[in-house]
Amino acid sequence: MRNKRVVFLLALPLPDRSIMTLLDHLNPPQKLAAEHRDGPLLILAGAGSGKTRVITYRIAKLIMDYGVYPEQILALTFTNKAAGEMRERVDAILSENGRETDAAGVTIATFHSFCARLLRRNAELLGLTPSFTIYDSDDQLKLIKAVMEQVGMPKDNGEAKRLRGAIGQFKNQGWTPALAHENAFNSYDEEDATFYEAYQKALVQANCADFGDLILGVITIFRTHPRIADSYSRHWRYQMVDEFQDTNPAQYALLKFLTRTHDNLCVVGDDDQAIYRWRGATVANIMGFEEDFPDAKIIKLEQNYRSTEVILKAANDVIQHNPTRRDKTLWTAREGGDLVTCFTARDDREEASYVARQIHDLTRLGADWGDFAVFYRTNAQSRQIEEQLQNGGVPYQVIGGMSFYERSEIKDILGYLKVALNPDNPVDFLRIINTPSRGIGKVSLGKLERVAEIRGVGTFYRALRYAAGMLEAGALGDTPIVPEPFGPDDEEALEALQKLGGRSKKGMIDACEVVVALRDQIGADAADGNSLSQVANFLVERIHYMDYLDRDDPERAEDRRNNVVELLHALEEFEEDFDPDQLLNEDLPGQGEDDEAPDFDGESEPTVVSQILRAFLERSALVHATDGMEEGRTTTLMTVHGAKGLEFDTVFLVGMEDELFPSLRDMSDIEELHEERRLAYVAITRARHKLYITNAQSRRIYGQIRQTEPSRFLRDIDPERIEIDPKSTSQSIEYGHRASAPNRRRVRDRGYDEFQQASDANYFGDGVDQDLWEFDQSPPMIKGEVGRAVQQTLDAAPPEGDFDPSFSQLSPWEDDLSADWQQESDFAASGPSATDPEGLTGKTVSHSRFGIGKITGVSGDGPKAVLTINFPGHGARTIIRKFVKILG
Numbered sequence: 098m099r100n101k102r103v104v105f106l107l108a109l110p111l112p113d114r115s116i117m118t119l120l121d122h123l124n125p126p127q128k129l130a131a132e133h134r135d136g137p138l139l140i141l142a143g144a145g146s147g148k149t150r151v152i153t154y155r156i157a158k159l160i161m162d163y164g165v166y167p168e169q170i171l172a173l174t175f176t177n178k179a180a181g182e183m184r185e186r187v188d189a190i191l192s193e194n195g196r197e198t199d200a201a202g203v204t205i206a207t208f209h210s211f212c213a214r215l216l217r218r219n220a221e222l223l224g225l226t227p228s229f230t231i232y233d234s235d236d237q238l239k240l241i242k243a244v245m246e247q248v249g250m251p252k253d254n255g256e257a258k259r260l261r262g263a264i265g266q267f268k269n270q271g272w273t274p275a276l277a278h279e280n281a282f283n284s285y286d287e288e289d290a291t292f293y294e295a296y297q298k299a300l301v302q303a304n305c306a307d308f309g310d311l312i313l314g315v316i317t318i319f320r321t322h323p324r325i326a327d328s329y330s331r332h333w334r335y336q337m338v339d340e341f342q343d344t345n346p347a348q349y350a351l352l353k354f355l356t357r358t359h360d361n362l363c364v365v366g367d368d369d370q371a372i373y374r375w376r377g378a379t380v381a382n383i384m385g386f387e388e389d390f391p392d393a394k395i396i397k398l399e400q401n402y403r404s405t406e407v408i409l410k411a412a413n414d415v416i417q418h419n420p421t422r423r424d425k426t427l428w429t430a431r432e433g434g435d436l437v438t439c440f441t442a443r444d445d446r447e448e449a450s451y452v453a454r455q456i457h458d459l460t461r462l463g464a465d466w467g468d469f470a471v472f473y474r475t476n477a478q479s480r481q482i483e484e485q486l487q488n489g490g491v492p493y494q495v496i497g498g499m500s501f502y503e504r505s506e507i508k509d510i511l512g513y514l515k516v517a518l519n520p521d522n523p524v525d526f527l528r529i530i531n532t533p534s535r536g537i538g539k540v541s542l543g544k545l546e547r548v549a550e551i552r553g554v555g556t557f558y559r560a561l562r563y564a565a566g567m568l569e570a571g572a573l574g575d576t577p578i579v580p581e582p583f584g585p586d587d588e589e590a591l592e593a594l595q596k597l598g599g600r601s602k603k604g605m606i607d608a609c610e611v612v613v614a615l616r617d618q619i620g621a622d623a624a625d626g627n628s629l630s631q632v633a634n635f636l637v638e639r640i641h642y643m644d645y646l647d648r649d650d651p652e653r654a655e656d657r658r659n660n661v662v663e664l665l666h667a668l669e670e671f672e673e674d675f676d677p678d679q680l681l682n683e684d685l686p687g688q689g690e691d692d693e694a695p696d697f698d699g700e701s702e703p704t705v706v707s708q709i710l711r712a713f714l715e716r717s718a719l720v721h722a723t724d725g726m727e728e729g730r731t732t733t734l735m736t737v738h739g740a741k742g743l744e745f746d747t748v749f750l751v752g753m754e755d756e757l758f759p760s761l762r763d764m765s766d767i768e769e770l771h772e773e774r775r776l777a778y779v780a781i782t783r784a785r786h787k788l789y790i791t792n793a794q795s796r797r798i799y800g801q802i803r804q805t806e807p808s809r810f811l812r813d814i815d816p817e818r819i820e821i822d823p824k825s826t827s828q829s830i831e832y833g834h835r836a837s838a839p840n841r842r843r844v845r846d847r848g849y850d851e852f853q854q855a856s857d858a859n860y861f862g863d864g865v866d867q868d869l870w871e872f873d874q875s876p877p878m879i880k881g882e883v884g885r886a887v888q889q890t891l892d893a894a895p896p897e898g899d900f901d902p903s904f905s906q907l908s909p910w911e912d913d914l915s916a917d918w919q920q921e922s923d924f925a926a927s928g929p930s931a932t933d934p935e936g937l938t939g940k941t942v943s944h945s946r947f948g949i950g951k952i953t954g955v956s957g958d959g960p961k962a963v964l965t966i967n968f969p970g971h972g973a974r975t976i977i978r979k980f981v982k983i984l985g
């Protein structure tokens with residue numbers, strides 16, 4: 098291990114001509130930033146101004162010209178894609194300069210993966226083992242429900258989700274349960290903090306951490322063990338953070354700890370692109386950076402290299418309405434450019450059809466499918482677009498939606514592997530114990546729980562081992578695997594178990610054998626010829642998983658079997674590429690210097706297989722929506738949130754309608770409007786050459802057709818930059834671009850009063866439960882899956898220039914509304930009061946967020962009925978029935 102102090106003192110400048118030449122390719126402010134060596138630096142980088150370029154050149158400069166050791170450099174990002182690109186660019190620059198071996202030493206990671214590694218290194222300090230499981234938000238919800246039951250709360254999905262959100266926000270703030278109590282504002286906060294405490298206890302007992310814990314866990318360790326923070330701080334002498342505007346208070350606290358022994362923190366960000374407030378990010382971090390780092394140097398990158406002048410100015414038109422921004426003036430040398438094309442459709446289907454048609458036509462003129470991206474505000478909008486792209490034979494990939502790792506067959510197999518690594522984890526245990534079915538139903542599980550209680554073993558797995566030992570002994574007449582002597586507790590437990598049916602007994606023995614066998618194999622060393630893919634293959638065969646898929650759902654069996662095969666490949670590939678050093682830098686300080694292995698009941702030593710499994714599970718838990726994105730071959734569909742950091746030749750921004758974009762879920766929150774505007778800015782600035790903006794006059798929302806208004810952001814764009822597509826239903830007025838000057842002024846003069854107007858127009862936005870909108874949480878597809886989807890659409894694509902006639906029938910300018918559509922339209926027009934078959938009007942309801950209210954209108958029936966509810970203190974809200982409890 099190197100002595101870092103000596104390393105630093107010996108760091109001498111080593112001038113190198115080639116890197117100097119490379120820096121000459123940067124513009125003056127970029128160069129200034131890349132040359133910065135010591136002390137805090139804030140790079141205010143406008144959209145498309147080359148911040149990734151600056152960070153990567155600065156890393157190269159530090160290593161090549163300032164003699165900094167690669168191991169002393171840390172670069173943190175928010176997505177694996179950004180981290181991967183940064184790594185590639187650093188590799189390329191260093192290789193070009195004959196320093197290829199240096200690149201691997203630099204730590205480039207996402208906040209979450211970086212913290213996961215530090216947490217494993219110091220897990221014991223939080224009562225965890227290094228094999229702790231990372232729970233995703235679904236797992237988290239299951240544990241929350243279990244805790245709700247434990248503490249005697251009624252089972253309520255809405256409340257469980259609300260609690261998950263509240264706990265997430267506590268963690269984003271960097272609050273432990275104790276701090277949540279301290280910061281409680283009222284009795285509701287107190288109750289949430291109390292629940293948080295119980296949940297956190299359950300997590301630790303299960304040897305698990307959720308996403309929020311990864312950051313919070315590390316800062317908790319740093320708070321309680323400042324010397325550990327100091328040692329990391331000394332280790333990474335040069336730190337860089339990309340997308341700084343999206344850091345939340347916990348992440349900022351982490352950075353403050355990491356710079357305890359120096360102030361070499363370089364942050365790059367753009368306050369105009371801060372779009373993660375709902376995840377706890379605070380733009381205050383970038384607005385007030387100099388307060389925490391008074392010596393900070395500030396460099397602005399204002400030249401945009403991505404977009405044409407027209408696109409950039411349209412983006413500026415929108416963002417300039419936000420009042421508190423850091424002063425910067427973005428410009429581009431790419432003067433002029435195509436006007437922004439606006440298209441108003443009669444409905445969302447026509448809108449989607451227009452997009453497909455444009456893409457098809459432009460590819461006939463020479464564009465590639467991969468030049469296009471379609472951005473929407475909510476995932477739900479993708480269905481129409483997908484349908485029309487399919488009709489038009491446009492190959493596409495959807496980023497977001499259900500992820501590969503969220504599929505039940507994948508969760509099953511990984512569930513077994515997770516239990517093998519961490520058997521105390523109840524969520525995965527309950528998933529696998531009866532999958533495939535072993536006849537272990539609720540009653541049997543209840544008995545198992547009773548055994549756990551009697552024996553005081555705490556977790557299901559330990560109870561299962563005990564129970565299986567007893568049952569096997571009973572069945573075989575053998576010595577039971579139970580503690581000696583066989584006390585009264587054991588008798589009671591045995592009595593409970595003996596009451597189980599024969600199938601349950603056998604099932605328990607079988608489940609236990611599978612988990613024990615997996616643990617044995619994972620605990621066996623690679624030197625014995627053992628490998629992770631062998632373990633996984635063994636598992637699939639041992640539980641006859643493929644047969645189970647055939648039985649479970651014959652129609653989908655083939656697809657699901659293919660997914661399992663894909664997973665087995667992914668494990669194999671991961672194992673082949675695995676580099677033990679990638680887990681942690683060799684000389685990284687930490688609590689457990691001997692990097693403890695999974696605790697196999699205290700019997701085993703760490704094995705390579707267990708380490709690979711741990712790394713694989715970590716990667717799959719921290720996978721991000723854009724990870725599986727394929728570039729170049731297909732049109733990309735994604736939410737605006739997902740589009741952050743990307744660029745495309747032609748962008749379609751669809752659904753530009755008030756209350757969809759901006760969505761304004763909480764009308765009382767002006768900050769939300771500002772954030773929506775930043776989101777629009779991000780969307781517009783992704784386009785290199787051409788931007789289309791579309792809206793629909795009516796849109797189907799959860800089975801109902803609603804009339805819409807064009808987005809206020811559209812009206813912000815100077816008419817000079819807009820052309821209206823002649824096929825458009827609306828020829829001008831709704832964009833305001835042909836409005837007379839006084840009218841136009843009136844629109845502008847509304848200024849922030851527009852916010853108030855928005856509050857009055859509430860047709861579906863606010864009050865609709867957030868879950869319905871599925872705001873981008875961006876789960877990914879893995880490569881193979883994207884590849885398959887791409888192939889399918891490519892296969893389905895007609896030969897070039899051969900437009901599918903069925904598609905052209907649907908094209909908006911030729912097509913009449915179909916009969917069924919018309920019917921629904923009539924239905925909607927009949928109004929809510931006409932449809933209340935269940936007689937719900939007047940009933941009292943409770944809602945997790947708005948409390949008790951009275952139903953004043955109903956539309957539709959069943960769980961998807963749309964209710965208008967008057968909540969005292971909140972006014973009328975529109976909520977889907979399944980999200981409220983009818984009290985009577």
Ligand SMILES: Nc1ncnc2c1ncn2[C@@H]1O[C@H](COP(=O)(O)OP(=O)(O)OP(=O)(O)O)[C@@H](O)[C@H]1O
Nearest residue numbers: 122123124144145146147148149150402403742743
């Ligand atoms: N000095 C330069 N000369 C030429 N092209 C440049 C220069 N700097 C950046 N670019 C190009 O500009 C584009 C945007 O750069 P980059 O992706 O680094 O921007 P960014 O600041 O990260 O953008 P955003 O914040 O909008 O995601 C890239 O295509 C990049 O190659």
